[in-house]
Amino acid sequence: xxxFTVFFVCLCIIALAGSAFSSTPQITxxxxxxxxxxxxxxxxxxxxxxxxxxxxxxxxxxxxxxIDVLGLENDxxxxxxxxxxxxxxxxxYAAFYDQIVGQxxxxxxxxxxxxxxxxxxxxxxxxxxxxAPGDSLLLIPDWTGDxxxxxxxxxxxxxxADFVPSSTFLSSPKEAQTSPWGTISVSxxxxxxxQEFDTSGSYIRLFAPAGGVNNxxxxxxxxxxxxxxxxxxxxxxxxxxxxxxxxxDSAGNYLGNFIANGSGGMSGPFGIWFRANDVLVTGDGSxxxxxxxxxxxxxxxxxxxxxxxxxxxxLPDSNVAVANxxxxxxxxxxxxxGQFIRLLSGVTGNRGAWQLGNGNxxxxxxxxxxxxxxxxxxxIRTVTSGVNAxxxxxxxxxxxxxxxxxxxxxxxxxxxxxxxxxxxxDAGLPLPxxxxxxxxxGFADVNEDGVSxxxxxxxxxxxxxxxxxxxxxxxxVCLP
Numbered sequence: 272x273x274x275f276t277v278f279f280v281c282l283c284i285i286a287l288a289g290s291a292f293s294s295t296p297q298i299t300x301x302x303x304x305x306x307x308x309x310x311x312x313x314x315x316x317x318x319x320x321x322x323x324x325x326x327x328x329x330x331x332x333x334x335x336x337x338i339d340v341l342g343l344e345n346d347x348x349x350x351x352x353x354x355x356x357x358x359x360x361x362x363x364y365a366a367f368y369d370q371i372v373g374q375x376x377x378x379x380x381x382x383x384x385x386x387x388x389x390x391x392x393x394x395x396x397x398x399x400x401x402x403a404p405g406d407s408l409l410l411i412p413d414w415t416g417d418x419x420x421x422x423x424x425x426x427x428x429x430x431x432a433d434f435v436p437s438s439t440f441l442s443s444p445k446e447a448q449t450s451p452w453g454t455i456s457v458s459x460x461x462x463x464x465x466q467e468f469d470t471s472g473s474y475i476r477l478f479a480p481a482g483g484v485n486n487x488x489x490x491x492x493x494x495x496x497x498x499x500x501x502x503x504x505x506x507x508x509x510x511x512x513x514x515x516x517x518x519x520d521s522a523g524n525y526l527g528n529f530i531a532n533g534s535g536g537m538s539g540p541f542g543i544w545f546r547a548n549d550v551l552v553t554g555d556g557s558x559x560x561x562x563x564x565x566x567x568x569x570x571x572x573x574x575x576x577x578x579x580x581x582x583x584x585x586l587p588d589s590n591v592a593v594a595n596x597x598x599x600x601x602x603x604x605x606x607x608x609g610q611f612i613r614l615l616s617g618v619t620g621n622r623g624a625w626q627l628g629n630g631n632x633x634x635x636x637x638x639x640x641x642x643x644x645x646x647x648x649x650x651i652r653t654v655t656s657g658v659n660a661x662x663x664x665x666x667x668x669x670x671x672x673x674x675x676x677x678x679x680x681x682x683x684x685x686x687x688x689x690x691x692x693x694x695x696x697d698a699g700l701p702l703p704x705x706x707x708x709x710x711x712x713g714f715a716d717v718n719e720d721g722v723s724x725x726x727x728x729x730x731x732x733x734x735x736x737x738x739x740x741x742x743x744x745x746x747x748v749c750l751p
Contacts, residue, residue, distance in 0.1 A: 579598060
């Protein structure tokens, strides 16, 4: 009996060891991708572990297979091998790196070791379209590539794969938006901040929260938008301020929550869209598209969604489109009042959606950017493959002058010199025409009351002295 017990224990130990050191991950690809989508920290830990082992973070093979490290199993990086780019959740398998090396020829693959080292960087990307300066664009972040790509607003063609290039300023970009003052803001899910760039893709500043990372305000952030008054609002998916929409002024100062934590049952907010009379917010935890008034008060549920809505947009025909990652996955089309119209399912595992000038729908997944027929939902084409793409928004370049509010003499700083110019202007003293032009544009009107006078000069002097003011003096602006 004793020998049998010892034999049985040995068998159990062998079985446990075999499970712990299995050559194949135990997790399914669906579970791997779903847990990664909900918990960005899982991807970060998996990428960190892969790089420590000198293993890649992302692989794209020219035959149309994408391989992305998304998790850990027994401390080993686990990769999602996606063999059908249009339906990444419905095909493929989970694998360890030694399996991948044994199965695929990686000599012609695009291989990423983070965003800073890429082998064969042009594999999988179409030729970039030639565009005239000032043309309108669509901005799509590449989460794994730590960059923002630019596409043609009308056709959806790729214009610039590195419009906002990979840098230390971005670590996991989720959404890029045009700010009310004409710059580009990018919500960074891993760094928990909103960064700001100019319309050429150059870095300006850490926008919000002012002063840097503050996880009591922003943690695991997703999409962001702007209120009609110009304030920034950001979806918070983790930390002590979870399930809220945080609000900031144009200087990045935290004003409190635009939508209170869990208001209306909101859980896991992702996308935010302002319509003329209300605000729509998706929640992956609540499986719902929630509706609020323009002051952030809960109204009702616009629609129940199974089961992972991400970006929401209003279409030119006033219908509403939702990119749904899981469950009834695809692009969901609703009437303006929330009645379901149809599902566009030619691509699944969706994160972002936008309607092109030709009427078709541009949509994004963890494997690429695709074009769908708006009526049938059929896949028309793969625009770009092998990128971890997220929300889609337009960059509409308007005729305006970039600068700093209060900088009257055009030296790119706001200080007592500008205050002196303002006092001279208010006293009717002669000034150079360049100063008068900037005053006429509005750079002198720092309290935004429609006139430029000694009151503005006093505010500029206070700002220069380090005294806090309730006005956006010193902020970047783009004035018509």
